[in-house]
Amino acid sequence: MNFYSDYHEERNEFQREPFDIFWETNSHGLLSIKDCNRPMRPLYRRGASPLPMNRRQRKISFLNSCLVGAGIGFFLFVIFISGWYLYRHMGFIEKPNSTSPPILMSVDSLFKVPDDKPAHNPQNRIVGYYKAWDSQVITEYQMSKLTHVIFKYLVMNSNQTLAFKNNLEEMKFFDLMKRRSQSPELKIMVSIEITGGRKKEEDFNTVIKSIVSFILNHQLDGVDIDWRYPTPVDIPRQVDFVKSLREAFPNPQSYIISMTASGLEWKYKYRIKLKELLVHVDFFNVLSFDYYTSSITGPPAPLFSGVGEYRGYNVDRTMKYFACETGAPGKLNMGVPFYGTLWRNVGASPIDNLDEMWRVANGTSHIPWRLLKKGILKASWNKNAMTPYVWNAKHKTLLGFENQKSLEKKMVYAKKKNLGGIVIESIGGDDNENSLLAVIAEQRFIVERNDVNFKC
Incomplete structure (x- = not known):
């Protein structure tokens, strides 16, 4: 007994071979067939539910989502580090003094960042x-x-x-x-x-x-x-x-x-x-x-x-x-x-x-x-x-x-x-x-x- 449903066991005209499919990243997220002799079938039929993706499609979709997420995360991390460096070392952003009103949340409260004092300088x-x-x-x-x-x-x-x-x-x-x-x-x-x-x-x-x-x-x-x-x-x-x-x-x-x-x-x-x-x-x-x-x-x-x-x-x-x-x-x-x-x-x-x-x-x-x-x-x-x-x-x-x-x-x-x-x-x-x-x-x-x- 195969793990997949009967729908996957029985090939139909809309089922793709694993190596015949690639993901085209346009605004509609269309799938196209590599074999140009086969007619392009619409991804959705009018009045019908979207076709389920097979294992290959799901894997590719997941990996692409991970890559996009990692790229966005890395970009935000670079912005954060650059801003923190300017704040701590370059003096581009004015640091609050002891008479300034309290800050609700600071960079140091979000992440433990090593300060300028040696590690052996605790409070008494x-x-x-x-x-x-x-x-x-x-x-x-x-x-x-x-x-x-x-x-x-x-x-x-x-x-x-x-x-x-x-x-x-x-x-x-x-x-x-x-x-x-x-x-x-x-x-x-x-x-x-x-x-x-x-x-x-x-x-x-x-x-x-x-x-x-x-x-x-x-x-x-x-x-x-x-x-x-x-x-x-x-x-x-x-x-x-x-x-x-x-x-x-x-x-x-x-x-x-x-x-x-x-x-x-x-x-x-x-x-x-x-x-x-x-x-x-x-x-x-x-x-x-x-x-x-x-x-x-x-x-x-x-x-x-x-x-x-x-x-x-x-x-x-x-x-x-x-x-x-x-x-x-x-x-x-x-x-x-x-x-x-x-x-x-x-x-x-x-x-x-x-x-x-x-x-x-x-x-x-x-x-x-x-x-x-x-x-x-x-x-x-x-x-x-x-x-x-x-x-x-x-x-x-x-x-x-x-x-x-x-x-x-x-x-x-x-x-x-x-x-x-x-x-x-x-x-x-x-x-x-x-x-x-x-x-x-x-x-x-x-x-x-x-x-x-x-x-x-």
């Missing part, structure tokens, strides 16, 4: 720690302004697997995951706190398997390793740990691994191997704050300055150490606190008569910005530390904190020093208007170079 990271244990729930606005959110902390249970401390923290985590579709570009990570003293390599292998399993099961983007205080034995193990962790992922380069680093790393006797770690780590979250103990006052994150034995205990010295040691400032996130530090029982006389902010004290506590904002009536500005403070002689208290002005100074500093980003401790400390996060988001910059801009 805005990383926010999201504490599992505080009462604040991350908002849609905060998720839209952050590039990375790190949920902390997960703990190791008795079975050596990752777990939440309680049901409330677990609910907070799943609420975050449920709303991730609101900000599809946001990277969601979890933080794991690792303590030293593990004597067996099998212990680390178990931790690695547990981390990878948790990341894959919950479709997270990566993990932040908080291992700030390793023992001397642990320091070389850190490198092996992050290397093995990277290799344990099914597609290693598709997952983010970051590490938390202390702002006072430069003063420790046993220091972590920064360069070796950066081979396997995407970036460091440098906690460049909390320089002063309960015995001496000062802001939580002074950009410069210091006094007495604490001279040089500031953000600049910390970031200089990390940038000079690694040679990669683009892989460093500078820490900023969304809280203030309150000192009590502060001495009446300053340590330095030229700067009243530095005093002897006894006892400290941290207060989130959302609670500080309403209570601060008048603050002083320390031009050396580039931070605000409030000295209350009557109550013998001194409050150091961050505000919009101090964060603007830090963002300018981060751009000047080619730092890769900012890490916030923590996002829940902001007020309902997100006044601190808004400053950081508005001051976001392009990381133009990865050169060390410090005198090492």
Whole structure:
């Protein structure tokens, strides 16, 4: 049984042989017969339906349509490329400036076209720690302004697997995951706190398997390793740990691994191997704050300055150490606190008569910005530390904190020093208007170079 219908099986006077037919491209699309001795038959009979085409005719018609379509497409493509080239390089079409009204659709919005900047010039990271244990729930606005959110902390249970401390923290985590579709570009990570003293390599292998399993099961983007205080034995193990962790992922380069680093790393006797770690780590979250103990006052994150034995205990010295040691400032996130530090029982006389902010004290506590904002009536500005403070002689208290002005100074500093980003401790400390996060988001910059801009 032939595939074709009976009409095709039985030749009639209008059926053409395959090699007797060619397509004449005139306005009527007529078919003509090569044999001039055979009379030309009309393609259509009056009052009858058009004759069906055989396989040869259909194939030729299809190929001709493809050729015509390809020709038109190529012609339009040449016009598009020529116009784009004139727009981008020749200056024949005026480019809109920053004050021009918004354009509804541009060429770059239709196609991803390589721009004039090198590929390693992304916008700086805005990383926010999201504490599992505080009462604040991350908002849609905060998720839209952050590039990375790190949920902390997960703990190791008795079975050596990752777990939440309680049901409330677990609910907070799943609420975050449920709303991730609101900000599809946001990277969601979890933080794991690792303590030293593990004597067996099998212990680390178990931790690695547990981390990878948790990341894959919950479709997270990566993990932040908080291992700030390793023992001397642990320091070389850190490198092996992050290397093995990277290799344990099914597609290693598709997952983010970051590490938390202390702002006072430069003063420790046993220091972590920064360069070796950066081979396997995407970036460091440098906690460049909390320089002063309960015995001496000062802001939580002074950009410069210091006094007495604490001279040089500031953000600049910390970031200089990390940038000079690694040679990669683009892989460093500078820490900023969304809280203030309150000192009590502060001495009446300053340590330095030229700067009243530095005093002897006894006892400290941290207060989130959302609670500080309403209570601060008048603050002083320390031009050396580039931070605000409030000295209350009557109550013998001194409050150091961050505000919009101090964060603007830090963002300018981060751009000047080619730092890769900012890490916030923590996002829940902001007020309902997100006044601190808004400053950081508005001051976001392009990381133009990865050169060390410090005198090492």
